[in-house]
Structure formats: C-alpha cells, structure tokens
Amino acid sequence: MGFVARLIGKARRSSPWLLHFDCGSCNGCDIEILACLTPVYDLERFGVVNVGNPKHADILLVTGTVNQRNRQVLAVLFEQMAKPGVVVAIGACALSGGVFREAPNVLGGVDRVIPVDVYVPGCPARPEAIIDGVLLALEKFREKE
Amino acid sequence: MSIAADSISCVELCRAVAACKEKGCRFVTITCVGADSAGAELLYHFDRELALSHLRLTVSGDEVPSISGIYAAAFLVENEIQDQFGLVFTGLAPDYRRTLFLDGQESPPPFRRDRGPDQGE
Amino acid sequence: MAGTVLPFGPQHPVLPEPLHLNLTIEDEIVVAAMPAFGYVHRGLEKLADIRDFRQMIQVVERVCGICSMIHALTYCQGLEELLGVEPPRRARFLRVIWSELHRLHSHLLWLGLFADAMGFESLFMQLWKIRERIMDINEATAGNRVILSVNVIGGVRRDLDAGQTGWLLTELAEVEKGINALGRTILSDYTVQQRTRGKGVIGGRQALEFGCVGPMLRASGVSQDIRLLGYAAYGELDFAPVVEQDGDCHARCRVRFAELGQSIDLIRQALAKLPAGDLSVPVKGRPEGETVVRAEQPRGECLYYIKANGGRFLERLRIRTPTFANIPALTAMLPGLELADVPVVLLSIDPCISCTER
Numbered sequence: 001m002g003f004v005a006r007l008i009g010k011a012r013r014s015s016p017w018l019l020h021f022d023c024g025s026c027n028g029c030d031i032e033i034l035a036c037l038t039p040v041y042d043l044e045r046f047g048v049v050n051v052g053n054p055k056h057a058d059i060l061l062v063t064g065t066v067n068q069r070n071r072q073v074l075a076v077l078f079e080q081m082a083k084p085g086v087v088v089a090i091g092a093c094a095l096s097g098g099v100f101r102e103a104p105n106v107l108g109g110v111d112r113v114i115p116v117d118v119y120v121p122g123c124p125a126r127p128e129a130i131i132d133g134v135l136l137a138l139e140k141f142r143e144k145e
Numbered sequence: 146m147s148i149a150a151d152s153i154s155c156v157e158l159c160r161a162v163a164a165c166k167e168k169g170c171r172f173v174t175i176t177c178v179g180a181d182s183a184g185a186e187l188l189y190h191f192d193r194e195l196a197l198s199h200l201r202l203t204v205s206g207d208e209v210p211s212i213s214g215i216y217a218a219a220f221l222v223e224n225e226i227q228d229q230f231g232l233v234f235t236g237l238a239p240d241y242r243r244t245l246f247l248d249g250q251e252s253p254p255p256f257r258r259d260r261g262p263d264q265g266e
Numbered sequence: 267m268a269g270t271v272l273p274f275g276p277q278h279p280v281l282p283e284p285l286h287l288n289l290t291i292e293d294e295i296v297v298a299a300m301p302a303f304g305y306v307h308r309g310l311e312k313l314a315d316i317r318d319f320r321q322m323i324q325v326v327e328r329v330c331g332i333c334s335m336i337h338a339l340t341y342c343q344g345l346e347e348l349l350g351v352e353p354p355r356r357a358r359f360l361r362v363i364w365s366e367l368h369r370l371h372s373h374l375l376w377l378g379l380f381a382d383a384m385g386f387e388s389l390f391m392q393l394w395k396i397r398e399r400i401m402d403i404n405e406a407t408a409g410n411r412v413i414l415s416v417n418v419i420g421g422v423r424r425d426l427d428a429g430q431t432g433w434l435l436t437e438l439a440e441v442e443k444g445i446n447a448l449g450r451t452i453l454s455d456y457t458v459q460q461r462t463r464g465k466g467v468i469g470g471r472q473a474l475e476f477g478c479v480g481p482m483l484r485a486s487g488v489s490q491d492i493r494l495l496g497y498a499a500y501g502e503l504d505f506a507p508v509v510e511q512d513g514d515c516h517a518r519c520r521v522r523f524a525e526l527g528q529s530i531d532l533i534r535q536a537l538a539k540l541p542a543g544d545l546s547v548p549v550k551g552r553p554e555g556e557t558v559v560r561a562e563q564p565r566g567e568c569l570y571y572i573k574a575n576g577g578r579f580l581e582r583l584r585i586r587t588p589t590f591a592n593i594p595a596l597t598a599m600l601p602g603l604e605l606a607d608v609p610v611v612l613l614s615i616d617p618c619i620s621c622t623e624r
Contacts, residue, residue: 020282021277021284022282022283022284022306023284023305023306024305024306024307024308024620025306025331025620026328026329026330026331026334026620027282027283027330027331027332027618027620028328028331028332028334028412028413029331030282030283030331031282031331031332031375031412032411032412034282034394035394035397035398035401038390038391038394038395038398039391039394039395040394040395040398051279052277052278052279052280053279054277064306065308067304067305067306067307067308068247068248068252069246069248069304069305069307070276070284070304070305070306073276073277073284073305077277098328099324099325099328100308100310100313100325100328102313102316103308103309103310103312103313104255104309104312105246105247105255105307105308105309106308106309123328123413124331124411124412124413126411127411146347146348146554146555146556146557147555147556148556148557148558166475169474171474171477171490172475172477173477173567173569173586173591174477174569174586174590174591176571176582176584176586177584178556178571178573178582179581179582188571190558190569190586192567194490195490195492195494195495197558197560199558216475216477217475217476217594217597218475218476218477218591218594218595220594221590221593221594222586222590229309239300244304245303245304246303246304246307246309246623247304247307255309255312256311256312
C-alpha cells in the first residue's frame with residue numbers, strides 16, 4: 001500500500017464523514033439525528049462531520065421505510081459512497097417498516113435494498129441510542145478498513 | 146351525524162366552485178370519500194373567515210371535471226385522488242398521470258374497494 | 267441557454283427530507299418550478315382498514331414527528347365529536363400546553379434550519395441549543411422527546427404535578443431569555459436581511475387563492491388562525507394572530523419568531539388557569555357518522571375528515587396537512603428568483619414532506 005493510500009486510510013479512520021438520508025421517515029428520527037449534531041449531544045466530538053455529498057461520505061445514516069420510489073435513490077446513494085462504507089439504520093421504520101409495515105406503499109426495512117451494518121431501535125430513536133449506533137459504526141468501519 | 150353539504154352534479158360543479166371563489170373563499174381541499182364501480186363521492190371544502198362550507202359531488206363514472214382552472218392549488222389534491230382512487234380529472238393541469246406518489250398504470254389504486262391491490266382487476 | 271431543467275433534490279444538503287423540484291432555469295434565473303413527490307409516501311390513511319379507531323391514534327401521531335401531538339389531538343377531537351363525549355376541562359388545558367410546546371419546538375427547529383439554509387451555522391446551533399430545553403420539558407412531562415402520545419379519545423393520559431409546573435415555568439423563562447438574546451440577530455442582521463427581504467413574495471389575495479395556511483398566510487397580511495375557533499381551551503385564553511404585511515421570507519421569519527413569544531404566553535396563561543379535575547372520561551360505543559375537524563399546527567391549518575359506520579374500523583380517514591396546502595404557492599413564488607435563493611425560499615414555507623405525502 002502506497003504512502004498516500006495509508007494516509008487517506010488513517011484520515012478516514014479518525015474522522016469519518018456522515019451522510020444522512022431520509023427514506024420515508026415521519027421526521028421524528030431525522031430531527032433526533034440533527035439534535036445529535038448540535039451542542040447538547042455533539043456527535044462531532046468523535047470526529048464525524050455531516051456532509052451533503054454521498055461521494056464524501058463514509059457512514060450512511062438511513063431513517064424511515066423504503067417505498068418503490070425511494071429505493072432507487074437509496075441504492076444510488078449507497079453505490080456512490082466511498083468504499084468501504086458503513087450503513088446505520090435508525091428507528092423502527094428503517095429496521096422493519098415499523099408502524100407502517102402494512103401500509104400499501106411500504107416495502108419494509110432498509111435491509112431489503114442495501115446491506116445494513118448497525119441497527120438502532122426506537123420510535124423515534126433517542127439521541128443517546130443514535131450516538132451509540134454511530135460509535136458502533138465507527139468500530140465496524142475501522143475493522144473494514 | 147353527517148356534515149351539512151350542498152349536493153351537486155358534475156354539470157354544476159364548475160359554476161358552484163367559481164361562485165365560491167367569487168365570494169372570496171379559500172380552497173381547503175377535496176376529499177374523495179369512496180369510489181367503486183358504481184361511482185364516486187367527493188367532498189369539496191372551502192373556508193371563509195374560519196367558517197367551512199362543503200359541496201358534495203356524486204359521480205356515476207370514473208370521470209370528474211377538474212377545478213384546477215379555477216383554483217390552481219387544486220392540482221395537487223386532484224392528482225392525489227387520481228393516484229389513490231383511479232378517478233380521472235378532465236382538464237387537469239399539470240397532470241402527473243397517476244405518478245404523483247405511485248407508478249402510474251402499473252400500480253392498482255390502493256384506496257379503491259372494487260379494484261384495489263387486494264381484489265385484483 | 268434557454269430552459270435548462272435542473273433537478274433539485276431528492277437528496278439535497280439543505281433539505282432534511284426528500285423533496286424533488288424540477289427547476290427550469292435561464293442563466294441563473296428560475297422560470298418555472300414543478301414539484302415531484304412520492305419519496306416519503308406510505309399510504310397510511312389506508313391503515314384505517316386494519317387498525318381499529320383507537321390504534322389509529324398511534325398511526326396518526328406518526329404522520330409527522332414534528333407536529334405529532336397536534337395530529338393526535340385533531341384526530342381525537344374528531345372522534346370525540348362522533349362519539350358525543352366532552353373531554354374534562356383539565357384535559358383541554360393540558361392539550362393546549364402540549365400543543366404550544368410543540369409549536370415552540372417546531373418553530374425553533376424551523377428558525378434553525380432556515381439559518382442553516384442561509385449558511386448561518388452558528389445561529390442554527392444556538393437555536394437548537396435552546397430547543398433542547400423544550401425537548402427536556404416534553405420528556406419530563408410526557409415521557410418521550412418527540413412523539414408524546416398524550417392524547418386519548420376523551421382526554422389525555424398524563425398529568426402535570428405542582429413540582430413540574432414550577433419547573434416548567436422556570437425553564438420557559440430561560441427559553442424566553444435565550445430567544446430574546448437571539449432576536450436581534452434573527453431579525454435585523456445585515457446578512458439575514460439581504461438573503462430574505464423581498465425574496466419569494468406572495469401577496470394576501472394571491473396567498474388566499476393558492477389556499478395557503480398558517481404562518482404563510484399570516485405573513486401575507488391575512489389574519490387567520492384556526493386556534494380562534496376555540497378548540498381545546500383556546501376559547502378561554504387571550505391571544506391574537508400574529509400578522510405581517512410584506513409576504514416575503516423575512517415576514518414569514520418575523521411571524522414565526524413572534525409566535526414563539528405568543529406560545530410562551532399561552533402556556534403561562536394555561537398554567538395559571540389550569541383547573542383541577544379528571545384527565546379523561548370513559549368512552550363507550552363505536553363511532554358512527556362523518557365529521558370534519560381542524561386544528562392549527564405549527565405550519566398551519568390541518569384538516570381531518572373522518573367517516574365511520576359503527577364498526578371497529580373507520581370507513582375513511584382523510585388528512586389534509588398544512589404543507590400540502592402551501593406547496594402549490596411555491597410554483598408561483600420560485601419563478602423569477604436566482605438559483606441561489608431557491609433553498610431559502612423553499613425552506614421559508616416550512617416544508618414537511620412526510621406530512622404532505624403521508
């Protein structure tokens with residue numbers, strides 16, 4: 001492995017970037033993820049930064065159920081992420097479809113479309129649980145690297 | 146218990162809605178109460194200074210005249226009803242052709258009791 | 267370069283939610299905007315076929331996590347009407363308190379996201395720091411931060427004791443202090459004014475024609491607030507709608523900012539008048555008939571149509587959420603703007619896509 005590749009690997013391990021995608025969530029989990037990034041919970045102290053571009057992202061946070069239309073968006077985002085990437089599914093809906101699992105336009109959890117590494121339960125997931133989930137994702141990310 | 150609504154037919158619809166607009170009513174929404182092979186029932190809700198008024202439209206087929214020419218805001222809800230109940234609004238602009246939420250003709254209208262996803266065609 | 271179509275979204279840094287806009291642009295100017303949906307659609311109204319009318323409370327709470335309590339409140343009020351029960355007076359006051367706490371957290375959330383859309387990240391962090399106090403109040407009084415689940419048909423499930431009331435008031439005073447300290451930055455900062463004044467203008471007449479609701483309508487000079495109908499205990503409290511005349515993004519910002527103070531005032535009034543008594547009345551029987559109920563959510567008027575036939579399941583449940591009514595106005599507000607202003611104007615309607623698509 002060349003020097004540059006090792007340097008990039010080290011940088012990614014110590015400061016992985018987050019991408020958040022709302023698949024079809026009720027916003028409950030989304031606002032808790034945002035709350036995690038603000039001063040009270042401050043997820044950024046672990047070196048993560050929220051970015052908007054999937055090509056910069058090492059960890060993908062997904063909330064909400066998958067439906068016919070957003071499954072394509074989700075698959076494309078996963079495809080575009082930097083490799084190796086870690087996927088964290090947040091909230092009951094992302095795990096299994098939650099309260100909406102029987103609704104006509106719902107396919108189910110996120111793992112129907114992309115492989116999920118960490119599952120964070122809760123409806124909505126608490127900020128503490130999200131922080132735990134992201135820390136677990138960091139560990140998995142370091143193993144993959 | 147039921148809500149007080151003026152019953153109208155398809156022919157009178159546009160005139161009645163235009164009259165509401167002239168009175169300065171705010172268009173609230175359209176509710177499709179139900180639709181099956183016998184026809185459909187729609188409720189048009191209007192608001193004027195916090196007082197609601199309703200028009201009840203009963204149609205016998207699948208076709209309903211669109212009011213998006215009178216209240217432009219109606220395009221969203223009419224497209225939604227096309228998706229969910231498989232009705233057709235004539236003169237609707239912009240028309241998403243049942244792709245607002247769903248995938249057009251490939252997906253059966255989920256809210257229809259006679260040809261929803263459970264019953265088949 | 268005539269008529270380039272630029273896709274905006276569904277995944278976009280400024281939007282926490284997937285909304286897609288097809289923007290037709292000429293040079294840097296937007297000439298037409300057409301929204302596209304379906305990324306959050308679940309079809310939850312259909313769940314009324316398989317969940318009974320009591321279980322549906324949990325479903326309607328999850329129409330939208332930001333105004334969940336008011337969704338449940340509207341639904342419960344509709345069913346109370348159909349079942350002919352009247353919630354106790356204490357329950358009605360408690361409903362006002364939690365509704366206004368929801369409005370506070372939602373408006374603080376919006377002001378933060380709006381600041382973030384302008385690139386003012388430190389203001390976003392400050393506002394969300396204040397918001398955490400409201401979330402703490404929610405958690406202490408209802409047991410959950412976001413989805414409160416306090417409403418049942420016939421009343422509420424949770425009570426406030428004397429200790430909580432006192433603590434709530436001191437926390438509110440802190441929130442008020444924090445908001446006032448940021449007021450000058452939010453309203454009169456040079457950058458904020460440059461980004462928001464005269465952007466996305468919609469006049470009162472036009473706003474009414476497009477069927478706008480809530481702060482959108484009030485920022486265009488139309489005084490309309492569904493709370494004036496006096497549902498829950500609003501009839502016994504003293505307040506007047508906040509109205510601004512300009513109809514631009516800055517006016518919408520001013521309305522929401524002033525409503526923060528109004529909400530704090532309403533909570534204080536409700537706490538001062540909070541009567542003793544039961545939390546809920548027993549409900550017997552099954553609903554029959556049809557009704558239309560409305561309530562004022564942080565984003566505006568929300569309308570529920572409920573039709574029941576005396577069975578366990580409702581025959582039809584229709585939810586018209588406030589963003590659904592505000593989106594058509596976007597097609598009129600966006601043309602003529604520069605591309606860089608689109609995120610700010612889009613955010614100024616406080617879009618809640620999960621409400622819109624359900």
